[in-house]
Amino acid sequence: MNARFGAELALAGLFDYLPDVYLYVKDRESRFIAANQSLWKMRGYESESEMLGKTDLDLHPRYLAERYMAEDRQVMESGTPLPNQIWLVPSQPGELKWFISSKMPLKSATGEIIGIAGVMRDLEKAKSAATSFDAFEKVVNFVLRNYEQPLRVNDLAAMVHLSVSQFDRRFKALYHMTPQQYILRVRLHAACHEILASGGTVAQIATRCGFYDQSYFSKQFRKHLGISPTDYRLRYQDSPGQLSDSLGLAPLLPS
16 A cells, blocks of 8 residues: 555655654555654654554544544545644643644545645744744744633734734635634634543633633534534543643743
């Protein structure tokens, strides 16, 4: 099977020279068929071969793995890349960190989609060479550190000296979602973590994650996760094992 991915597997070795980038290649069943050194080491393996053939269900808590694999299917079914998506990813036992993940479908010589390739960047460490992306990364990090606070798009636009319409257009081009959708996505990711890592009520979790209306929180959670917050806890309560209490990033450095 791996012969079908020959060029992709040959190029994967180049990513061993980019320690802040995590590369993987998966087949149609979301089984890993290539991973760079940064990724397999982060997953706790001694070599790439130990990770190959496994899926996210073998590597991650089920509540995260099922969503990663659902996104894989989305990319393969649509046949289009999905860049710069924000995800919580286990980096060490008990620790979740914010990553930017980009995926693209892989096609055979006949045009058949045979898998995906993806890269991830740790938002706490990553520095982009592109000035335009650096500016928006500042906004992304601000939201990740302040998602529990009221956030206004016009304030975010002002951070990068753009009008709201310019900001909205450029943000959507980079992240394939509007700023409002990004804020909601971050808050829902944080809520998923809180539901499983804490014993808080739905109302308490909603407030801690920036939702000031429990009904709205529950509605959005069900819309995007396909399940209520209470049922989510029941389904995955044995999944995460040891989870850290905080999703905070290191303090922002002076610019």
